[in-house]
Amino acid sequence: MKTYILKRLGQSFLTVALVVMVVFLLLRLMPTSGYFERDDYINMDEAARTEYLRTLGVLDNPFVAFGKFVAGLSRGDLGRSISVYPRTQISEIIAQKAPYSLAFGLSAITISIVVGLWLGIAMANHKDKLIDGLGTGYIVIVRAIPSLIYLFLIQIWVSGLLGWPMIFYEDQPVSWILPVISIALSSVAWYAIWLRRFMVDEENKDYIKFAISKGMRRKYVMTRHVLRNAAVPIVQYLPAQILLTISGSLVVESIYSIPGLGGLLVYAIRQQDNPLVQVLVLLFSVLGVFGVFLGDVLMVLVDPRIKLAGTEKRKVQA
């Protein structure tokens, strides 16, 4: 157990190190205009631009610059934003915006676990009945149609129908409801589809059929055996989901103008703010990597069947 966790941890750190390096070096390929504020770029002549880039360290040898960047990271210095929030420390921006993403993300996860698991169980228990059909329809819509389209239509139509504000206002709690539901929509579908599938698979196994034919109550078998076994692979994805709430839902935060990190990334890309994009991409990757790590560890703790040392991890295709 300990060796497994240590090995996985080492692997995660290696991944993070690789990701940091690759992202940093790749962003060197971007046009340098992304390091200027717009007016500055127009007003400066070529020599002044070169001088400015030199003070930023953009013209250094990429590996020297990378060393500086890592040294900065270890001191908690993430660099400064350029065009989105001129000359502001990126760490300050993140500290200010992360709570919004976190609050919205955590409420959405709570909803999606409760509703998603309920829907999955209901669909598996009433296979091929009305609720199964409705649930399948919902899952198909959410997964097949690009999220931007239905999220936008929900924003316009539902807020119009109920007379709610169309964008997020911090002092109007009623404007918080739609964004939370919007973020939850796709993960509800995710939980429901997997739980249903695992439960149906599990139900067809011999030991379940045996238990039922021996006369055990169906409800008991469902909760004690089917649900418990089916929930294991889902537990694995929980930590990644929780950690990634910090990154927020890109589309939802952007269309509701929520001042969170997801909307910030979209804005930074549109403004071509290279340092900000770099830090946000790194942050989201690191959260993702450690989410997967925690999920694997949690899975070992939850599922007694998993034997360690060299055994295959069971992975669910997301």
Added chain:
Amino acid sequence: MNTMMTEIAPALFARAEMDDAAAERSGFSQYSYWRSTFRTFFKSRLSILLLCIIVVVTLFSFLYPLVSSSEPNTVNLDIESWNMSPSQGGGIFGTDALGRDMWARTWYGTRTSLQLAFIIAALDVGLGVLIGMLWGYVKALDRILTELYNVLANVPQTVLLILLSYILQPGFWTIIVAMCATGWIGIARFVRNRVLTIRDAEYNVASRCLGTPLGRVLGKNVLPYLASLIIMEAALTIPYSIGAEVFLGFIGLGLPQDTVSLGNLVNLGKNNFMIYPYQLIWPTLILATVTVSFYIAGNKFADASDPRNHV
């Protein structure tokens, strides 16, 4: 029940002659994997309908630009013709803010998006299957590819997609490169797990003993076994690719504005939705028809290709 209802006739009690051919038939299973798969698939009326929709929409979007005279990018300088809804006589789907014909734009856009999706599906699945087969079959590669997978699969796919599209210049091939760079490894992993289960099957061991070259074993023994998986993965990659183009367009990393694609149409239509809803509704309806059809047909085919569902 039926046998009991059959009228009892003396003919039934006649002595049967020994027939070698009939004996052979009863001893031989008529089961054919592909016939059963297609029979299960076409038994559902929904599958047939979806397949028809896919064929009709694809054919129409590829043929329309060849036969039609209306250009999707012709700007009409007459202000009267701007933002005309279909009911005001602006053509079948109306006109947009520059008097361009939405009907033509929608079909040109569908063609671009389908082209994009087909190329991505072909490359993604092709690369994924090729590498997945080697990954599963050649033991020496397993270690390296598994480590690579552990690194790539840990990074959120959306982040990777955004990063790649940000670094490369926006364009048709950029989206393809970014999508394929993130998509192949998941498919390869899936294929690898399938291949592992048949790697040491008798017929493969026999081929190895006889010194069959690797390429032949993979092509003749392994690939046919994966055919249904390939069709399913391709069908499911298509709606995902179309969705990714819409998403990238929204965050400003999509196709250039002068390219007519469903993603650009949706994003433009979204901006004018409050005043001219038809400019979003029509392209969206076509887009949703395409993606939903591919998604359900892909899933139906996956069910049909599972031998457990063959009767």
